[in-house]
Ligand code: FDA
């Protein structure tokens with residue numbers, strides 16, 4: 001048995017939602033598009049899962065954060081897909097893909113064929129087992145990638161009020177979950193191998209601001225070490241965490257955020273891969289001209305850096321999805337994707353934004369004891385990256401513009417002296 005569509009989006013996450021909206025804006029006909037997703041719900045704004053979803057009071061729940069509310073666009077509920085004649089195949093994993101025949105085989109045994117395929121399979125959380133630790137099946141060990149994980153995390157949190165959580169990993173997820181756990185009155189210890197949190201992006205000076213802030217909220221940091229084993233009781237619950245430095249931490253729950261792996265396995269040997277993702281050109285088109293890739297799974301040319309990159313952030317998921325659809329529906333009018341990388345996070349009452357690339361010399365500016373501070377990255381004499389905590393809308397737009405312009409910087413001391421004023425007057 002099988003069905004045939006003009007367009008199929010494989011994956012029903014952030015990118016899928018934004019692609020669907022773009023299709024309808026460009027004149028999609030009913031019955032032309034199908035979205036296949038392992039998740040049982042229509043696309044939603046995944047960033048809500050580590051923020052509003054975990055709040056103790058008035059938490060965000062679907063349908064309030066279906067895409068595309070994250071960009072102040074229409075909220076795409078199941079009714080919306082229905083009204084636009086978009087076929088939804090939910091709660092269904094695609095088990096194999098035959099790109100020569102242009103078919104996908106689902107776990108239900110159905111063959112779905114396409115003329116154009118958009119791969120939007122995102123990524124999966126790395127498991128503790130990959131580091132030689134067998135504990136992922138424990139009742140109180142939580143990952144956070146999808147709605148089911150988030151629902152479970154809330155249940156585990158509620159099962160140990162006032163208890164101790166060990167958060168493993170000092171990246172985006174670790175930082176955002178630690179803040180949410182504190183808001184839920186759970187005592188948090190963060191454990192990670194690096195010398196400071198958010199080592200992929202933060203400088204030691206920026207990291208120390210956030211670590212001090214978290215410390216003031218009661219969070220403890222155990223740095224430059226990793227786990228060696230778990231104490232697990234007869235009910236299959238973790239009760240303590242042993243670290244390689246010999247120390248022990250009590251645990252009523254464990255949250256793991258140790259990175260992700262893009263979901264490319266269906267396409268290995270069929271498409272060119274790079275940087276762990278599916279390599280695409282400036283039209284988001286893969287090495288097979290009928291197949292596009294967007295979001296976390298795509299390795300695409302970042303014109304600004306003259307390099308292929310894979311980025312794991314929601315802004316890229318939204319914009320790359322829309323770009324792929326523009327390239328598919330309007331190929332002659334669609335220029336190559338010219339993307340300014342943008343990352344952000346919100347924790348407690350803090351909020352930061354970053355644009356560009358974090359390479360080269362760093363110049364800090366602003367008041368690190370107050371509310372507004374930031375940094376510029378200067379590489380080979382040009383400004384390539386900008387970070388701002390606590391900025392106004394106008395200030396954030398200014399650092400974005402300055403980073404996009406890549407101005408020549410001759411004097412780092414002068415840039416430091418001018419600080420945010422440099423971006424505001426460029
Ligand atoms: P996404 O992961 O959203 O969707 C992939 C979809 O494909 C899923 O529905 C999955 O089930 C499905 N799928 C995969 N394989 C399949 C198969 N074989 N068959 C069927 N379906 C399949 N970013 C940011 O910039 N700011 C932020 O604050 C946050 N916050 C944040 C919080 C949390 C908890 C997470 C996990 C992530 C973030 N992110 C973020 C990152 C951001 O959410 C991420 O970059 C986007 O969701 C990527 O969108 P995609 O559509 O590429 O993948």
Ligand code: NAD
Pocket residue numbers: 050131168169170171172173174176191192193194198199200226227256257258259260312313314343344345346
């Ligand atoms: P990450 O790559 O940001 O951080 C991974 C962290 O794992 C590292 O910082 C490191 O501290 C830690 N780590 C690695 N090996 C370890 C080990 N053996 N023991 C202990 N810690 C170890 O990934 P993440 O924080 O897991 O986030 C998952 C995904 O979700 C990423 O794609 C991220 O971009 C995305 N996300 C983004 C945001 C945002 O942009 N605001 C928020 C949440 C999640």
